[in-house]
Amino acid sequence: MAIIEVKALTKDFGKVKALNGINFTLDQGEVLAYLGPNGSGKTTTIRVLLGILRATSGSAKIFGQDAWTNAVELHQKIAFVPGDVNLWPNLTGGEVIDLFTSFQGGHRPSLERRNHFIKLFDLDPTKKCRTYSKGNRQKVALVAALASNAELFILDEPTSGLDPLVVKTFEDCILKLKSEGKSILLSSHILSEVEKLADSVVIIREGQVVKSGTMKQIHKEAHGRTLEELFLSEYQTKRGRHEG
Amino acid sequence: MRAKAGGLPYLKFIFRRERLTTPIWLLSFLLFSTGITLAYTHLFATPEDMLLMAQTMTNPAMQALVGPVYGLDSLTPAMLMAQQLLSLMTITVVIMNIFLVIRHTRADEEQGRLEMLRALPIGRLTNPAATLFFAFLTNLALALIIALGLLATNIDGMQAAGAFLYAGSLGAVGFLFAAIALLMAQLFSTARGALTGSFVVMGIFYIMRAFGDMSSADSSTHLLSFISPLGLGLQVSSFYQNICWPLPVLFAQAIVIAVIALLVCRTRDLGEGVIPARTGRQHASAFLQTPLGFTWRLVRGNFIAWSIGMLVIGATYGSVIGEIEQFVQTNEMFQILLGISGDGAEQAIAGEVAASFVALIMVVMAMIAVVPVILIISRLRGEEKQGRLEPIFARSIKRQHLVLLYTIIATLGSAWFILCAALGLYGASIPSGLLDAGETIRSALMYAPAILTLLGLAVFLIGLLPKLTGLVWLVLGYSFMTVYLGPLMSLPDWTAKLSPFGLIPQLPVQEFSAAPLFALSALALVLIFFGIKSFARRDIGRI
Ligand SMILES: Nc1ncnc2c1ncn2[C@@H]1O[C@H](COP(=O)(O)OP(=O)(O)OP(=O)(O)O)[C@@H](O)[C@H]1O
Ligand SMILES: [Mg+2]
Numbered sequence: 001m002a003i004i005e006v007k008a009l010t011k012d013f014g015k016v017k018a019l020n021g022i023n024f025t026l027d028q029g030e031v032l033a034y035l036g037p038n039g040s041g042k043t044t045t046i047r048v049l050l051g052i053l054r055a056t057s058g059s060a061k062i063f064g065q066d067a068w069t070n071a072v073e074l075h076q077k078i079a080f081v082p083g084d085v086n087l088w089p090n091l092t093g094g095e096v097i098d099l100f101t102s103f104q105g106g107h108r109p110s111l112e113r114r115n116h117f118i119k120l121f122d123l124d125p126t127k128k129c130r131t132y133s134k135g136n137r138q139k140v141a142l143v144a145a146l147a148s149n150a151e152l153f154i155l156d157e158p159t160s161g162l163d164p165l166v167v168k169t170f171e172d173c174i175l176k177l178k179s180e181g182k183s184i185l186l187s188s189h190i191l192s193e194v195e196k197l198a199d200s201v202v203i204i205r206e207g208q209v210v211k212s213g214t215m216k217q218i219h220k221e222a223h224g225r226t227l228e229e230l231f232l233s234e235y236q237t238k239r240g241r242h243e244g
Numbered sequence: 245m246r247a248k249a250g251g252l253p254y255l256k257f258i259f260r261r262e263r264l265t266t267p268i269w270l271l272s273f274l275l276f277s278t279g280i281t282l283a284y285t286h287l288f289a290t291p292e293d294m295l296l297m298a299q300t301m302t303n304p305a306m307q308a309l310v311g312p313v314y315g316l317d318s319l320t321p322a323m324l325m326a327q328q329l330l331s332l333m334t335i336t337v338v339i340m341n342i343f344l345v346i347r348h349t350r351a352d353e354e355q356g357r358l359e360m361l362r363a364l365p366i367g368r369l370t371n372p373a374a375t376l377f378f379a380f381l382t383n384l385a386l387a388l389i390i391a392l393g394l395l396a397t398n399i400d401g402m403q404a405a406g407a408f409l410y411a412g413s414l415g416a417v418g419f420l421f422a423a424i425a426l427l428m429a430q431l432f433s434t435a436r437g438a439l440t441g442s443f444v445v446m447g448i449f450y451i452m453r454a455f456g457d458m459s460s461a462d463s464s465t466h467l468l469s470f471i472s473p474l475g476l477g478l479q480v481s482s483f484y485q486n487i488c489w490p491l492p493v494l495f496a497q498a499i500v501i502a503v504i505a506l507l508v509c510r511t512r513d514l515g516e517g518v519i520p521a522r523t524g525r526q527h528a529s530a531f532l533q534t535p536l537g538f539t540w541r542l543v544r545g546n547f548i549a550w551s552i553g554m555l556v557i558g559a560t561y562g563s564v565i566g567e568i569e570q571f572v573q574t575n576e577m578f579q580i581l582l583g584i585s586g587d588g589a590e591q592a593i594a595g596e597v598a599a600s601f602v603a604l605i606m607v608v609m610a611m612i613a614v615v616p617v618i619l620i621i622s623r624l625r626g627e628e629k630q631g632r633l634e635p636i637f638a639r640s641i642k643r644q645h646l647v648l649l650y651t652i653i654a655t656l657g658s659a660w661f662i663l664c665a666a667l668g669l670y671g672a673s674i675p676s677g678l679l680d681a682g683e684t685i686r687s688a689l690m691y692a693p694a695i696l697t698l699l700g701l702a703v704f705l706i707g708l709l710p711k712l713t714g715l716v717w718l719v720l721g722y723s724f725m726t727v728y729l730g731p732l733m734s735l736p737d738w739t740a741k742l743s744p745f746g747l748i749p750q751l752p753v754q755e756f757s758a759a760p761l762f763a764l765s766a767l768a769l770v771l772i773f774f775g776i777k778s779f780a781r782r783d784i785g786r787i
Binding site: 014047050051052053054071072073075076078079080082084085086087088090091095099100102103104141154 | 246249250253254256257260261355356357359360361362363364365366367368511513514515520
């Protein structure tokens, strides 16, 4: 079953065409890497999927339901981690995590689960958010997301600012989620992470899909080049065109 | 309703975040209101004292300042208290509501915190609706405690109907402005824009009320007092006629505006405002690339907006002066009171009343002119807290240099903003011919050293005790209480002398003396010197 189904999705901000006919699907139990250069429209796509932005045209469906009209029901089964986590300065990390889980309603995760992830990520939940370092703020959002009982995880550069040890922990968690049949949309700039985790890849540029396929197909297409070389060539075309 | 899903946990979340701020506001209101009310029994020993005070308040200048006067035939201390304080209390309650609503709506949205919440099963309208409901509860609690506090004082003329109407008016106007702020949070895409928009609306309504209240009851300008919610709230005539209908009207207005705000919110994208953010130039101009140019650019909007604001405030009060003349001509009581009669008496009295009004209004305007000055210097602290000073100091800009630039701009502001107000005041009074340009400007600039002193205190705090920068607002609040309210409530003189504003001779009425000006300027320079020195040495950081 397709967990996410995006069809001919466009989004305009005034005259700026941020998305221009995006198509892709994410199947159950799959990790989909959503890649593209800065400003290509990854975050915009994710915001449409979260029902935070309204699509200009086309459709974005999650679990077969419209992402905008059924946002509230859908979000009971979705966990989200942004790349730039900003928290309430006078609440503690533990309070924020509880806050997020309290909003999940009937799908509330257990206390052990929460504490397990806090320990796993070596987070001090008693500190006020204003005193957290960037990486620790990121960990708060990660713990809140991973501790939830979501079916779908939408992650927008989730490891930005994390140290390699934490990144490793995160990657293990994702693989475990995958083995449990959870689905994951992962937008990232870190290609090693993508190579380790992803089952399939979608690359967008200037709001359009320029390459998509399973990891196997991508490897085949690489013709002996490393994945990094392949991606770089996809990213670079744009710059060449701009300068030329 | 799905659009408001998760409302209850969201409301709990707001309670959690507000567990300190809102109770502090409410408690301060309660203490202020009951404390001052208690004082009213001692202030006016005889009915004659009260009548004299009320008579001076019937002049249009005072009505423009504090609102309508009523019940001269049966004055009680409670009535006098309500007339003198309701307008001031209303403004403070409005300010609380504006900050409360913007803090939970646009500020959270701008910082990207709302995005994470909206990814949870929370409706599109949960944030604005829960915030509005919390504001409703806050205003309800405020009205209840203020009313009960007033009743507990049990001063002469205190009665339940009046107390509840007085407090209800505060709550109703407060809630209406919560709704207005909510609408502004939808229109503007930044918290700063939404705050500015809300305060501009408040200013416009205040000016409308001032014009309405100073004009006679049968003129059409008097209607302005009913159109402006700040004026309508004062129409309850508490402890006298106890008129109820303004409260449901205010509440209905609040509901209409809230519904509009929610409708706008439902259709817009997260992060967007209705008024689009402007794009700017591609390159920094040569001036912007200098540290001075860069600093100026950061505070420019504030500087210009407040210059216009001060002009308008000055002009509003200036146009009162024309009314004074008319009032004196028609009010024999006033002439007898001042013991002047005969030919030319009216002109003389009008001049005298105008002079004492200018003296009073100048100190009020000077204290308003402090606000932009402090805002400008606080910007330095704001930039630091946002972590935006680090990249600047990482380049080769000296710290002393940067504080100095902010201080210089703010110092210019210390004289400039009050000057703008004086120009507005004089300009609008020209038709009456009662004011002299030179004298008006001189009496305004007298306050520059007092403003400079508060600026000095701000620089000192930012350098030495950055976490306590907010103290400077307390000092301003104290000055306002003692210098402006002191005479109304016959507080002892020394209370005002503790504030820099109480030390400045109030010019057309009091004698000029240079000593306090020099003393305050010297104090300000010392404070600035130590502030800058410590800023250069202390840690720079977000905390
Ligand atoms: N609110 C907005 N108003 C106008 N333009 C916008 C808005 N949000 C995004 N854009 C534009 O849409 C385009 C896509 O932005 P988006 O944030 O989706 O990029 P991204 O792929 O996430 O980039 P990055 O890798 O840097 O995170 C950019 O050109 C951006 O300038
Ligand atoms: Mg992005």
